Amino acid sequence: MTETTAKKGLHPHWNLLRFAVDQILRHRLRSAVVAAALVAILTPFLTAMAISEGVRAESALAVHEGADFYVASDQFGKNAPIPLRYLEEFARIPGVERAVPRVVGRAYVNERLAVIVGLPPASIPPGAGSILKGRPLRDGARNEALIGAALARHGGLQVGHAFQIPIAEGKTFEVVGLFQPTVSIWGADLIYLSFADAAEVFGMEGQASEILLYIKPGYEEQVAFSLDLLQMVERGRIFLRTQNKDLVRQYLNRGFTLKAGIFTALYAVAFALAIPALLVVSGFGMSERRREIGVLKATGWHTEEVLEVVFWESLLHAAAGAALALLLAMAWIYAFNGALVAQFFIPEIGLLAPFPVPARFLPLPFLLGFLFSVALTLVGSLYTAWRAAAVPPVEAMR
Amino acid sequence: MILNPLSVAILLIGLLTLLLAALQTGFALKLHASLGPSPTPDLRTAVEEQTHLMLTLAVVLLTMRMLAWPLFYATLQSFVPDIPGAMCIYGVTQALPTLSGALQVLKPIGFFLSGLWLLLYALNRAAKTAPLFRRNLALLAGVSAFLAADALGDLFYFLTLTPRQEVTCCTLITDLPTRASAVVPRTLLGAEFDHPLLSLYFAAQTLLAGGIGLALFRHAETSPARRAGEGALALGGAAALGIAAIAFIEIIAPRLMGLPFHHDLYCFIQYVPDGSLMLVLPLLGLFALLWAASLERLGRHEETASHLKRYTRRLWGLALLAFVASPLMVAVHFLVDRWLGGT
Amino acid sequence: MSGARYTIREVTKTYRAGTPHEVRALQKVSVEGYPGEITVVYGPSGSGKTTLISLIGALDRPTSGTIHLNGEEMTRFAEPALARLRRSQIGFIFQNFNLLPGVPAWENVSQPLIPRGMGERARRERARELLERFHLGHRLLHPPEELSGGEQQRVAIARALVGNPEILIADEPTSNIDEEEIDRLLACFTELKGKGTTLFVSTHDPILRDLADVVWHLKGGRLIEVERRSSASLPDRQGGPPETPAGGAAP
Numbered sequence: 001m002t003e004t005t006a007k008k009g010l011h012p013h014w015n016l017l018r019f020a021v022d023q024i025l026r027h028r029l030r031s032a033v034v035a036a037a038l039v040a041i042l043t044p045f046l047t048a049m050a051i052s053e054g055v056r057a058e059s060a061l062a063v064h065e066g067a068d069f070y071v072a073s074d075q076f077g078k079n080a081p082i083p084l085r086y087l088e089e090f091a092r093i094p095g096v097e098r099a100v101p102r103v104v105g106r107a108y109v110n111e112r113l114a115v116i117v118g119l120p121p122a123s124i125p126p127g128a129g130s131i132l133k134g135r136p137l138r139d140g141a142r143n144e145a146l147i148g149a150a151l152a153r154h155g156g157l158q159v160g161h162a163f164q165i166p167i168a169e170g171k172t173f174e175v176v177g178l179f180q181p182t183v184s185i186w187g188a189d190l191i192y193l194s195f196a197d198a199a200e201v202f203g204m205e206g207q208a209s210e211i212l213l214y215i216k217p218g219y220e221e222q223v224a225f226s227l228d229l230l231q232m233v234e235r236g237r238i239f240l241r242t243q244n245k246d247l248v249r250q251y252l253n254r255g256f257t258l259k260a261g262i263f264t265a266l267y268a269v270a271f272a273l274a275i276p277a278l279l280v281v282s283g284f285g286m287s288e289r290r291r292e293i294g295v296l297k298a299t300g301w302h303t304e305e306v307l308e309v310v311f312w313e314s315l316l317h318a319a320a321g322a323a324l325a326l327l328l329a330m331a332w333i334y335a336f337n338g339a340l341v342a343q344f345f346i347p348e349i350g351l352l353a354p355f356p357v358p359a360r361f362l363p364l365p366f367l368l369g370f371l372f373s374v375a376l377t378l379v380g381s382l383y384t385a386w387r388a389a390a391v392p393p394v395e396a397m398r
Numbered sequence: 399m400i401l402n403p404l405s406v407a408i409l410l411i412g413l414l415t416l417l418l419a420a421l422q423t424g425f426a427l428k429l430h431a432s433l434g435p436s437p438t439p440d441l442r443t444a445v446e447e448q449t450h451l452m453l454t455l456a457v458v459l460l461t462m463r464m465l466a467w468p469l470f471y472a473t474l475q476s477f478v479p480d481i482p483g484a485m486c487i488y489g490v491t492q493a494l495p496t497l498s499g500a501l502q503v504l505k506p507i508g509f510f511l512s513g514l515w516l517l518l519y520a521l522n523r524a525a526k527t528a529p530l531f532r533r534n535l536a537l538l539a540g541v542s543a544f545l546a547a548d549a550l551g552d553l554f555y556f557l558t559l560t561p562r563q564e565v566t567c568c569t570l571i572t573d574l575p576t577r578a579s580a581v582v583p584r585t586l587l588g589a590e591f592d593h594p595l596l597s598l599y600f601a602a603q604t605l606l607a608g609g610i611g612l613a614l615f616r617h618a619e620t621s622p623a624r625r626a627g628e629g630a631l632a633l634g635g636a637a638a639l640g641i642a643a644i645a646f647i648e649i650i651a652p653r654l655m656g657l658p659f660h661h662d663l664y665c666f667i668q669y670v671p672d673g674s675l676m677l678v679l680p681l682l683g684l685f686a687l688l689w690a691a692s693l694e695r696l697g698r699h700e701e702t703a704s705h706l707k708r709y710t711r712r713l714w715g716l717a718l719l720a721f722v723a724s725p726l727m728v729a730v731h732f733l734v735d736r737w738l739g740g741t
Numbered sequence: 742m743s744g745a746r747y748t749i750r751e752v753t754k755t756y757r758a759g760t761p762h763e764v765r766a767l768q769k770v771s772v773e774g775y776p777g778e779i780t781v782v783y784g785p786s787g788s789g790k791t792t793l794i795s796l797i798g799a800l801d802r803p804t805s806g807t808i809h810l811n812g813e814e815m816t817r818f819a820e821p822a823l824a825r826l827r828r829s830q831i832g833f834i835f836q837n838f839n840l841l842p843g844v845p846a847w848e849n850v851s852q853p854l855i856p857r858g859m860g861e862r863a864r865r866e867r868a869r870e871l872l873e874r875f876h877l878g879h880r881l882l883h884p885p886e887e888l889s890g891g892e893q894q895r896v897a898i899a900r901a902l903v904g905n906p907e908i909l910i911a912d913e914p915t916s917n918i919d920e921e922e923i924d925r926l927l928a929c930f931t932e933l934k935g936k937g938t939t940l941f942v943s944t945h946d947p948i949l950r951d952l953a954d955v956v957w958h959l960k961g962g963r964l965i966e967v968e969r970r971s972s973a974s975l976p977d978r979q980g981g982p983p984e985t986p987a988g989g990a991a992p
Contacts, residue, residue, distance in 0.1 A: 015858060016855065016856060022844075292839075295835070298798075298800055298827060299828075300824060301856055307450070368403055371407060374461070375465070382455065389453075397791055397912060439816060440804055527817045
């Protein structure tokens with residue numbers, strides 16, 4: 001048997017890969033410890049990335065369902081209420097299909113912070129959610145409220161119940177319906193009131209937080225131009241602050257990308273700290289392997305071949321760790337609702353989110369996780385790989 | 399800095415590479431200095447043990463740089479929404495044009511040098527007494543220093559790139575009639591250079607492939623003749639790559655993208671899934687020819703002579719494959735486009 | 742040097758050289774080994790037997806001196822060349838067999854073939870062929886833990902022969918087996934010799950001396966005698982083997 005009789009090409013590498021698989025199975029405990037270390041590091045990362053992508057997707061959906069322009073007044077660079085007299089003016093702009101006033105504010109209801117949105121009942125977007133119980137708000141009716149299912153559950157509110165909002169003394173509202181929001185992160189603690197009621201609650205009579213403009217397709221630039229003209233006419237009396245759909249979408253995207261980036265940065269630090277840990281873990285059982293490697297080398301294995309086996313093992317550990325971490329991340333989200341991680345991306349939700357935390361498992365974060373995993377195992381097991389490959393063949397004689 | 403998961407990933411990989419490459423450079427220089435021309439057996443054994451550490455480090459380093467190369471472009475792509483005016487990678491590269499340009503050149507050179515070192519390593523280990531050991535160490539020190547510089551460049555670039563830099567979109571530069579890539583073909587082939595340039599592209603690739611095939615078939619036995627042949631093929635490869643680059647920018651990419659007036663390769667690799675492969679193959683072909691020519695000079699020794707011949711033939715084979723595959727892919731795309739257009 | 746498989750000149754091996762714990766395992770050993778012979782490296786424990794066969798088997802390098810194999814100075818070889826030598830020309834039988842625990846016998850036997858790119862089916866066939874030759878055809882799937890000491894040694898011999906080596910090196914092969922297995926072993930060595938294999942056997946067991954063509958007597962790291970046992974078994978070669986210790990190694 002000489003070397004020339006054996007097949008060349010990829011066969012030796014395929015054989016070494018299979019040998020690496022056998023080695024992983026033979027040294028189960030060591031493999032399990034390395035994979036577990038990787039899983040422990042990767043699972044929160046993949047969970048966080050999935051939640052980040054899920055929240056981003058829901059935000060995009062909310063923006064898609066929303067108005068084309070959001071016009072408020074500008075006070076020292078911040079949004080400020082806009083007088084309702086502009087409603088008529090905006091509605092007259094060619095291309096504007098509808099102009100809708102909206103009041104948005106936050107207030108405690110039954111000791112829970114709720115988002116209160118006041119809109120003319122007919123203008124509540126149909127895609128905002130579905131009514132679970134009761135009915136929608138009626139045009140012209142006062143002191144009625146449509147409440148998000150999660151808020152109702154936590155506040156013990158049912159259809160027909162009455163409740164008060166502490167900042168609106170003396171006013172009592174009746175729950176006429178419960179709804180399940182399409183966008184869980186924003187809709188869970190939501191209360192819809194009529195526009196007039198909400199303006200009264202927040203002391204904004206004659207004003208709106210913003211006016212929503214729905215534009216006929218193709219008229220966006222013309223409407224923006226008209227708003228600029230109006231601004232010029234009104235110069236000195238009011239500064240209009242206009243945001244279009246694309247801008248809102250961009251803000252949201254950047255915000256989530258930044259948050260995901262911050263999370264990844266924190267993780268990168270954790271990963272770097274994990275390298276020494278992996279260095280120790282990957283060295284488990286090395287002494288028992290020394291003689292085996294010595295035998296391999298005594299029987300003609302090259303150092304590079306031993307090294308290749310060790311690298312295959314590292315890559316397989318990385319792949320197994322990343323795959324297991326993905327499964328655990330899914331379990332973390334679907335069984336534990338992303339507890340402890342979701343707060344980073346969705347503020348003020350407490351330890352356990354009162355609504356199903358949105359999540360999306362996209363290929364890129366998984367690939368990134370795998371990349372981190374590979375980098376980590378390669379660098380972490382570098383010393384071990386060297387020690388293994390450098391075992392002299394004479395070790396077999398000892 | 400623009401913070402997102404990809405930028406963090408490339409920074410992490412850059413930092414790890416920098417540390418490992420610096421370590422590697424130090425190791426290689428130290429070993430090179432400690433190993434005289436005729437070491438004692440014990441010293442030799444000790445040095446060989448250290449060499450395994452360097453090989454391990456080198457493998458990790460190369461893997462990381464190979465991961466960093468596509469990640470570099472993916473990260474630039476992820477910055478498009480953050481750079482005002484940018485609509486593709488081209489726009490992002492205009493934020494710090496000199497540094498991004500330099501990094502894009504450094505990466506393939508790093509790949510070439512790493513490949514050359516690996517080949518020299520393999521050649522050395524194929525010989526009985528490892529006669530190229532010291533040369534190999536010196537080259538490794540150089541390659542590691544180069545990779546460290548590349549990683550340092552990545553770190554500096556991604557840390558200094560800020561989101562508020564206004565840039566121009568690719569269409570405002572690459573689609574102008576006065577664009578740089580059109581100057582040479584217009585001067586040499588006239589204003590209507592489309593058809594002549596495309597013919598020249600296919601002819602150049604075919605001629606080069608023929609030359610490589612001939613060299614494979616009639617491999618020169620004498621060293622000077624072989625070296626001359628390798629030099630000629632390397633020069634031919636460089637010329638064919640140049641022609642391919644212009645042809646891609648001017649004709650192939652716009653046609654395959656279905657945007658006849660858009661001459662941007664960054665958009666090309668985004669719009670055409672196998673576009674990057676079509677672009678990388680001729681580069682790989684040129685590298686294979688250059689590896690063969692460099693190895694003939696760096697790896698010459700009486701012990702390596704027979705191996706060198708084998709390596710050269712394999713590298714030429716790789717070059718032939720690369721230079722044939724790319725135009726073939728282009729031709730298939732053209733045929734499919736014509737067929738789809740016809741139906 | 743002509744005709745000799747091995748030419749060993751002035752070979753010294755020192756462990757932990759230059760330290761207070763320096764061990765001189767071999768001192769200026771010079772001797773020649775011939776093809777197709779059984780050479781027994783004989784001596785008490787600590788005499789340097791294992792060190793000498795490790796050097797012959799290209800597992801280690803001497804601190805000084807030279808070893809030529811088939812006329813080539815293998816002490817100049819780099820590690821990859823030594824590995825190629827072990828892969829293509831040398832087979833080892835280790836004292837403790839050194840089989841991989843938990844791995845079936847056939848895989849233990851075929852393990853040296855893995856990096857050669859031989860497919861699993863071919864490796865299994867080759868292992869089966871060898872194990873059947875050593876009457877272990879029914880033990881293909883048994884791991885070493887389920888085999889007796891003698892069976893383990895036969896698996897180890899099969900592994901050593903799987904690459905058809907020209908040289909077989911055995912370290913204390915009788916130390917872990919019973920008498921019946923020793924008889925099998927001697928028969929096996931004789932058969933291998935008959936097929937032209939060169940054998941080097943390190944032992945302190947006198948039984949193996951009877952098998953030898955040549956006995957190298959070692960003591961305290963020095964070669965004290967080269968004993969040629971049977972002129973009838975002299976291999977066909979140009980120039981005869983030395984009848985006395987070569988070089989300055991004689992006491």
